[in-house]
Amino acid sequence: MKKxxxxxxxxxxxxxxxxxxFAKRLTEAKAAYSSGKLDDSxxxxxxxxxxxxxxxxxxxxxxxxxxxxDKSANAKADNVTGSSGFFGVIIHRxxxxxxxxxxxxxxxxxxxxxxxxxxxxxxxxxxASGDNKIIKINGYKALVEKVAGPNExxxxxxxxxxxxxxxxxxxxxxxxxxxxxxxxxLPVEDIAKMLQ
Amino acid sequence: MLIPRILTCFSIALLTCSTSNSQGILKxxxxxxxxAADKVVDKKIDNAVGVDNNNSNPNSNSPDMSNVGRSGKxxxxxxxxxxxxxxxxxxxxxxxxxxxxxxxxxxxxxAVRQAMLGVQMEIGKNILAGLPETISGLKKDxxxxxxxxxxxxxxxxxxxxxxxxxxxxxxxxxxxxxxxxWMQAVNMYFNNGGYMQTSGGDQKxxxxxxxDEKSIIEFDASSGYKLSVPVGQTTLLVYEGINFTNEQxxxxxxxxxxxxxxxxxxxxx
Numbered sequence: 001m002k003k004x005x006x007x008x009x010x011x012x013x014x015x016x017x018x019x020x021x022f023a024k025r026l027t028e029a030k031a032a033y034s035s036g037k038l039d040d041s042x043x044x045x046x047x048x049x050x051x052x053x054x055x056x057x058x059x060x061x062x063x064x065x066x067x068x069x070d071k072s073a074n075a076k077a078d079n080v081t082g083s084s085g086f087f088g089v090i091i092h093r094x095x096x097x098x099x100x101x102x103x104x105x106x107x108x109x110x111x112x113x114x115x116x117x118x119x120x121x122x123x124x125x126x127x128a129s130g131d132n133k134i135i136k137i138n139g140y141k142a143l144v145e146k147v148a149g150p151n152e153x154x155x156x157x158x159x160x161x162x163x164x165x166x167x168x169x170x171x172x173x174x175x176x177x178x179x180x181x182x183x184x185x186l187p188v189e190d191i192a193k194m195l196q
Numbered sequence: 197m198l199i200p201r202i203l204t205c206f207s208i209a210l211l212t213c214s215t216s217n218s219q220g221i222l223k224x225x226x227x228x229x230x231x232a233a234d235k236v237v238d239k240k241i242d243n244a245v246g247v248d249n250n251n252s253n254p255n256s257n258s259p260d261m262s263n264v265g266r267s268g269k270x271x272x273x274x275x276x277x278x279x280x281x282x283x284x285x286x287x288x289x290x291x292x293x294x295x296x297x298x299x300x301x302x303x304x305x306x307a308v309r310q311a312m313l314g315v316q317m318e319i320g321k322n323i324l325a326g327l328p329e330t331i332s333g334l335k336k337d338x339x340x341x342x343x344x345x346x347x348x349x350x351x352x353x354x355x356x357x358x359x360x361x362x363x364x365x366x367x368x369x370x371x372x373x374x375x376x377x378w379m380q381a382v383n384m385y386f387n388n389g390g391y392m393q394t395s396g397g398d399q400k401x402x403x404x405x406x407x408d409e410k411s412i413i414e415f416d417a418s419s420g421y422k423l424s425v426p427v428g429q430t431t432l433l434v435y436e437g438i439n440f441t442n443e444q445x446x447x448x449x450x451x452x453x454x455x456x457x458x459x460x461x462x463x464x465x
Contacts, residue, residue, distance in 0.1 A: 019296075026293055029311070033285055039463030041285075045312040046290070049305065056301045142408045196302050 022051040032144050052107070053089035054080050060091050060107060060194055065185045068103045069095035069171070069178065087168045088137075100150070101173050103182070109165040135180060138188040144176060162192045237369050283310040305340035316345035320357045323372065327359055332449040334361035334368055354430070359450075367451050369436040374462050406447070407455045411445070421446040427455060428464025 005010035057080030066073050077094040095103040131146040135158075142160035148171055149155035156179040160167040167186070170180045267290030288311035295303035298317075315383040329336055342358040354375025361368040372379040404423075421437040423446070433455065440446040 007311065007384070026289060027294075032287070033289075033315065038315050039461070042315045042319070043463065045308055048287060048308050049312075051303045051399075052296075052301055052308065058307070059301065071273055182354060194302060 015060050017144050019055070021047055022055070025051060056194055057081075057091040057107075059088045060191055061093060061189055063092055063187050063194075064082065064105065065187075069107075069174065069184065071103055074102070077102075091181040103172075103174075104168075104170040105186075106168045106193070107165060107191065108168075133176075137180070137183045137186065140192075142183070144180060149173070160188065163196055165192075165195045167191070202239070270383075283314040285311045285314040285318075289313065313345050316355045318345050319374075319461060320345070320355060323357055323458055324359055325459055326429070326454075326461070328452055330360045331368055331452045332445070334363045334449070335364060336360070337362050366439040368440075369438075370453060371434040371436075372458060372462075373432045373434070375430045406450060409455055413446075423450060425455065427459050428462065431459070431462050431464050433458070 008071040025044045029048065032038075032041035032044060046174055061078050061080065064073070069127070072095065074094045074097050075091070077196045078122065079090075079092040081090040081092075087126050089107075089109045093105040093109040095105075100185065133144045135142055135144050137160055142158050145157045145159065147155050147157050149181070155170070155172045156176045158169040158179060159169075160169070160183075167188070169179070169186070171182060174182070199357065223288070232402040257283040288307045292304045292307035292311065295301070301408070320362055324336045324341050337360045340358065344358075345354070354373065356374075357372040359370045361370075395410065400416070401412055404411055406415050406425055409425050409427055411423055414424075416422070419436070420437070420441055421435075421443065423433075423435040423437075425433040425435075427433060435446075435448040435450050435453075437449065438451070
């Protein structure tokens with residue numbers, strides 16, 4: 001219980017810091033623009049976008065399921081990396097505490113892989129190869145892929161494109177049906193709205 | 197024992213065929229009924245709006261379909277295009293602040309990107325205004341002036357500024373790419389030992405310095421001269437010269453564009 005309270009306080013404190021940074025950058029952007037320093041204004045706006053990306057990422061983490069199958073979310077491993085521009089924001093969540101069998105969830109906005117995944121989803125015969133299968137997760141098209149696990153085990157990964165974002169869900173050691181069932185607990189529509 | 201089985205199979209096959217046939221007939225009847233109903237509805241609508249479809253007179257008020265394309269759509273002959281209005285920076289920053297305070301982060305992000313787009317367009321226009329009117333007797337072609345920005349977030353292209361100078365078939369095209377990811381490719385020439393300059397054979401490119409900046413000059417018989425100058429951390433200047441007499445002629449033209457001034461406006465060191 002103490003841990004949860006601590007995590008909550010830490011989360012709120014981080015959000016406050018980001019919110020303050022955003023307000024500070026906004027003031028800088030306005031001041032620089034008014035004085036004709038266009039490049040400084042632009043730089044402040046880039047910083048604002050990074051702050052926004054991080055805040056959005058933390059908001060997305062809040063709405064993710066607390067449990068996935070038999071594993072609880074590992075709050076310590078929650079991570080949001082805002083690298084506005086090339087990749088956008090990377091949101092990372094793990095379920096479980098044993099590295100080798102953790103369920104990993106990664107959401108990357110502005111992912112460069114998005115066009116290739118969309119191409120596979122649009123052309124059925126490309127997606128329906130031996131190792132890939134097109135499925136639906138909460139009404140959104142996604143690709144489930146066979147990957148080689150340790151000791152010749154077959155693992156499964158799901159990739160779900162959302163506009164320019166890409167959700168990757170990895171659950172080593174689970175059957176394909178279990179992986180799909182777990183992925184269906186993700187609030188995909190809400191994530192899409194937050195990242196648009 | 198075998199005969200009853202054969203008879204059973206035959207009966208099932210017959211039943212299936214007759215079912216599919218009757219389904220086909222039913223579908224045809226349904227389609228015909230639908231077509232007839234559509235015709236009646238269309239006629240009623242035409243009567244209501246005053247269109248006479250039976251009029252075959254070429255002088256009637258029916259639209260000119262002489263340029264009808266394969267898809268049946270008439271080709272467009274008018275329209276002044278879109279108005280190029282850069283987003284208002286102050287308005288979008290205020291909107292970003294309001295959205296942020298209301299917890300609408302997606303809207304705030306959109307507004308910041310719009311504000312950034314507005315600033316980038318302004319930077320581009322200022323740079324174009326600072327470029328010479330003529331270079332080596334070539335006049336600027338204002339119609340091809342272009343500032344392109346995807347705002348921040350697309351990342352690939354950033355801000356692109358273009359200006360052409362022309363006189364007859366001689367042309368100098370100048371492009372500035374700012375915040376461009378692909379400028380890394382040019383930096384690779386300088387950093388990678390694999391791209392070595394050769395002294396023998398056909399010299400396609402070489403490294404030179406232009407206004408104290410390292411650069412690469414290339415020549416191709418069909419496309420002419422090309423100079424690429426990476427400046428600062430994220431900017432690439434590209435000059436392309438068509439029908440220049442020689443390298444010296446091309447370099448004289450290029451040196452009339454002040455790189456230091458462009459760097460300053462783009463915030464490059």
